[in-house]
Amino acid sequence: MFGAFVVATAWSYSSIYKTRAQRDALATAFGSNRAIIALFGPAPMLQTSAGFTVLKTFLTLSILGAVWGLLSGTRSLRGEEDAGRWELLLTGATTRGRATAQALCGLVAGVVVLWVITAAIIVVAGRSSRVAIQPGAGLFFAAALVSGALMFTAIGALCSQLGATRRQATGYAGAILGASYALRMVADSGTGLHGLIWLTPLGWVESLEPLTSPRPLPLIPIVACTVVVGLVAVRLAAGRDVGASTIPERIRTRPRLRLLSGHIGLTVRLTRPTVVAWGAAIALTGLLFGFVAHAAAASISGSSVRTVFTRLGAPGAGADAYLGVTNLFLAILLCCTAAGLVAAVRAEELEGRLDPILTAPVARHRWLGARIVVAAAALSVCGIVAGLATLLGAVLGGAHVDGAAVVGAGLNLVPPAVCILGIGALAYGMVPRMAGRIVWGLVGWSVLIDLIGGIGSLDHWVADTSVFHQMAAVPAVPPNWPSLVALGLIGITASIAACVAFDHRDVQGS
Amino acid sequence: MTATPVVRTRGLAKRYRDADALIDLDIEVSPGEVLGYLGPNGAGKTTTIRLLLGLIRPTSGSAELFGLDCQRDIVAVHRRLGYVGGETSLWPGLTGAETLHLLGQVQGRVDDAYRDELVERFDLDPSRKVRTYSKGNRQKVALIAALMGRPDLLILDEPTSGLDPLKEYEFRRCVTEARERGQTVFLSSHILSEVEALCDRVAILRDGRLVEVGTLADMRHLSSFTVEATFDGTVPDLAGVDGVLSVSTHGRQATMQLRGSVEPLLQVLAASGVSELRSREPSLEELFLTLYGGGGGPRGSGDGDGDRATGDD
Ligand SMILES: Nc1ncnc2c1ncn2[C@@H]1O[C@H](COP(=O)(O)OP(=O)(O)OP(=O)(O)O)[C@@H](O)[C@H]1O
Ligand SMILES: [Mg+2]
Numbered sequence: 045m046f047g048a049f050v051v052a053t054a055w056s057y058s059s060i061y062k063t064r065a066q067r068d069a070l071a072t073a074f075g076s077n078r079a080i081i082a083l084f085g086p087a088p089m090l091q092t093s094a095g096f097t098v099l100k101t102f103l104t105l106s107i108l109g110a111v112w113g114l115l116s117g118t119r120s121l122r123g124e125e126d127a128g129r130w131e132l133l134l135t136g137a138t139t140r141g142r143a144t145a146q147a148l149c150g151l152v153a154g155v156v157v158l159w160v161i162t163a164a165i166i167v168v169a170g171r172s173s174r175v176a177i178q179p180g181a182g183l184f185f186a187a188a189l190v191s192g193a194l195m196f197t198a199i200g201a202l203c204s205q206l207g208a209t210r211r212q213a214t215g216y217a218g219a220i221l222g223a224s225y226a227l228r229m230v231a232d233s234g235t236g237l238h239g240l241i242w243l244t245p246l247g248w249v250e251s252l253e254p255l256t257s258p259r260p261l262p263l264i265p266i267v268a269c270t271v272v273v274g275l276v277a278v279r280l281a282a283g284r285d286v287g288a289s290t291i292p293e294r295i296r297t298r299p300r301l302r303l304l305s306g307h308i309g310l311t312v313r314l315t316r317p318t319v320v321a322w323g324a325a326i327a328l329t330g331l332l333f334g335f336v337a338h339a340a341a342a343s344i345s346g347s348s349v350r351t352v353f354t355r356l357g358a359p360g361a362g363a364d365a366y367l368g369v370t371n372l373f374l375a376i377l378l379c380c381t382a383a384g385l386v387a388a389v390r391a392e393e394l395e396g397r398l399d400p401i402l403t404a405p406v407a408r409h410r411w412l413g414a415r416i417v418v419a420a421a422a423l424s425v426c427g428i429v430a431g432l433a434t435l436l437g438a439v440l441g442g443a444h445v446d447g448a449a450v451v452g453a454g455l456n457l458v459p460p461a462v463c464i465l466g467i468g469a470l471a472y473g474m475v476p477r478m479a480g481r482i483v484w485g486l487v488g489w490s491v492l493i494d495l496i497g498g499i500g501s502l503d504h505w506v507a508d509t510s511v512f513h514q515m516a517a518v519p520a521v522p523p524n525w526p527s528l529v530a531l532g533l534i535g536i537t538a539s540i541a542a543c544v545a546f547d548h549r550d551v552q553g554s
Numbered sequence: 555m556t557a558t559p560v561v562r563t564r565g566l567a568k569r570y571r572d573a574d575a576l577i578d579l580d581i582e583v584s585p586g587e588v589l590g591y592l593g594p595n596g597a598g599k600t601t602t603i604r605l606l607l608g609l610i611r612p613t614s615g616s617a618e619l620f621g622l623d624c625q626r627d628i629v630a631v632h633r634r635l636g637y638v639g640g641e642t643s644l645w646p647g648l649t650g651a652e653t654l655h656l657l658g659q660v661q662g663r664v665d666d667a668y669r670d671e672l673v674e675r676f677d678l679d680p681s682r683k684v685r686t687y688s689k690g691n692r693q694k695v696a697l698i699a700a701l702m703g704r705p706d707l708l709i710l711d712e713p714t715s716g717l718d719p720l721k722e723y724e725f726r727r728c729v730t731e732a733r734e735r736g737q738t739v740f741l742s743s744h745i746l747s748e749v750e751a752l753c754d755r756v757a758i759l760r761d762g763r764l765v766e767v768g769t770l771a772d773m774r775h776l777s778s779f780t781v782e783a784t785f786d787g788t789v790p791d792l793a794g795v796d797g798v799l800s801v802s803t804h805g806r807q808a809t810m811q812l813r814g815s816v817e818p819l820l821q822v823l824a825a826s827g828v829s830e831l832r833s834r835e836p837s838l839e840e841l842f843l844t845l846y847g848g849g850g851g852p853r854g855s856g857d858g859d860g861d862r863a864t865g866d867d
Binding site: 297298300306309402 | 659
């Protein structure tokens with residue numbers, strides 16, 4: 045996937061930016077734009093396909109890789125332990141430390157496989173004159189792309205020792221990734237703090253500068269970080285009890301009964317941590333986008349940038365156009381929240397926690413309905429938070445925007461997420477085994493279609509299958525009311541169908 | 555006119571993709587009765603219970619609780635029952651007290667005093683998070699949650715798995731009290747002594763089919779028992795006597811398996827000069843092993859053990 049994305053980007057560069065003038069315009073627009081650099085990393089040599097490819101893919105894919113790495117790290121260590129399979133493994137002829145080391149080696153091998161595949165795709169496609177990446181450069185680029193995944197696999201393993209549950213471990217690792225991104229952003233913001241780049245894993249990745257001016261030196265801290273963090277994880281694993289955590293957990297608390305007067309209250313309580321985490325991520329992202337909107341707006345004057353923005357559905361110039369495009373990222377986050385909420389419903393059944401509720405006098409459709417309504421309400425709150433955070437950032441950053449329109453843009457994100465929620469719930473009601481795959485697949489598909497749509501042109505029948513394509517790039521343009529209503533109606537209809545279907549299927553026990 | 559049975563199934567069957575889990579089950583449980591529901595692993599006990607709870611849908615047949623359909627009137631049915639499963643999963647972030655409060659509220663039958671009494675009796679520390687509970691402690695939470703509302707029907711699926719002997723004794727006391735209060739109990743268990751101590755009637759399931767229902771006394775009566783006799787003189791020919799299934803002799807001593815009336819055997823023995831006579835009922839263990847294994851006596855490697863690939867045999 046990594047490799048394909050890189051190749052597609054390099055390919056599209058030559059088709060969108062055909063003339064020298066267009067490329068220069070792009071370079072002046074983005075190359076020195078502090079806002080863009082802060083978000084996507086430095087963008088030298090935008091006159092070349094290489095520079096464009098790096099800007100477009102490098103940091104984004106590195107972060108995706110890091111997320112993948114930390115998730116697989118916590119899943120195969122803490123997740124296995126949570127599920128009790130780790131214990132089973134340890135009754136064999138192995139020790140805690142050795143088993144952890146073995147799991148870690150397996151994960152690293154997975155990263156190596158990722159590197160080989162990515163490299164192969166880039167090198168093979170690089171021979172084409174339109175992509176034009178030398179084999180050596182391609183190998184290095186692939187290595188740079190997966191180095192984030194490598195380090196965060198180890199960090200995920202470390203956090204699996206620190207947290208007592210998979211969720212906690214993932215939370216710690218996610219916080220490290222967030223801090224690492226924020227630190228890198230500060231370093232790249234042009235305020236004379238560029239030295240900070242050496243303090244953050246993502247900074248090392250960025251300093252590799254593949255394709256444009258490759259520097260192998262940062263590979264040293266990358267490898268060192270992986271090895272040291274991995275060793276610490278193994279040491280901690282060897283020195284603790286199975287099922288316990290290194291950071292002690294409060295096991296005794298006074299009962300908090302306020303929300304526990306029924307299954308709806310329970311749903312609120314169970315949903316809250318997930319939503320708070322995603323909401324914080326959304327608020328932070330919105331704040332950032334808002335903050336840089338003013339600076340970025342100044343650079344959307346170039347016609348080539350406008351072309352891209354127009355393709356993404358945000359014609360015009362100024363902060364509004366910029367926020368119209370960045371809201372797409374917020375929409376993706378919100379849809380991920382919706383998918384996560386569906387996955388949580390599925391987990392509740394799979395882990396057998398549904399039995400105590402559904403053997404009480406609670407109708408199944410009421411239980412699922414409550415879950416959906418609470419989730420939809422949470423998504424709406426997240427939408428409003430996104431709008432408010434963006435507005436706050438924009439005001440702080442000195443952009444002149446219409447407050448109501450920016451907050452409205454936040455609400456504009458909600459119907460696509462509700463649509464995802466409804467379809468996910470329907471999948472859960474009908475084919476629970478597939479629910480996770482269907483809902484995450486739908487989000488992934490929508491993202492892919494919309495990004496490709498932004499780069500080249502797509503048949504509109506295909507493009508229409510993306511929920512993001514259906515959403516207007518508010519505040520750059522007014523909301524597309526018919527689309528929003530349609531998305532909302534799909535979500536609501538699917539939810540109702542989900543409740544009916546759930547009443548008529550077998551509930552799985554533990 | 556007799557009272558409506560609390561549990562009644564008619565031709566109840568459940569087929570999973572490639573196997574029959576339950577075939578044509580007809581069973582009734584009267585109010586106030588404690589029914590033991592037994593069978594080897596994979597016999598279909600949990601399947602029956604989930605059908606009764608309306609959690610899964612029957613392939614054919616129907617199940618009623620309190621005269622109400624388990625699928626259509628599921629909420630009304632659930633208002634009157636309590637359930638404990640063998641593998642209890644609870645919310646790891648909630649404490650024991652929070653869990654009990656929540657389940658009391660959801661069930662709609664709250665008796666705080668009785669709940670606290672049960673917490674005391676089962677020796678549960680309710681201030682701890684469920685995540686830190688051992689399996690036995692999680693099981694206690696589920697038991698207390700089901701018992702505390704004094705429901706008309708208790709459906710228990712291996713409720714004591716993981717409990718220590720003291721808590722298991724406490725559980726037996728609770729069920730006995732429940733029966734005295736007139737509650738009905740449907741108890742699936744692998745612990746035979748528990749079933750013997752608690753149950754009025756026993757139903758035995760094998761390979762998805764009901765093979766035996768009745769009181770323990772009935773079952774004992776139906777099964778063979780052992781008679782040992784020592785003779786003054788030579789051992790007469792006993793193999794032809796009515797009711798004797800098998801004989802083995804050892805010097806002047808004979809051991810025989812007997813089913814049905816002892817009358818004909820006694821006449822033969824009386825005529826032959828018996829110096830010593832002992833008879834032994836089968837232990838419950840022997841009885842169940844016979845029934846589980848398919849009537850051919852205790853078997854080491856019965857085919858009743860484990861999950862089946864195909865339903866019919
Ligand atoms: N969800 C399912 N899908 C397919 N087959 C199933 C499913 N659940 C149960 N079965 C099969 O149905 C049969 C009966 O299972 P059930 O759980 O009712 O047995 P049980 O009597 O409760 O056994 P145990 O004493 O081990 O608890 C088994 O053969 C099992 O493999
Ligand atoms: Mg069972």
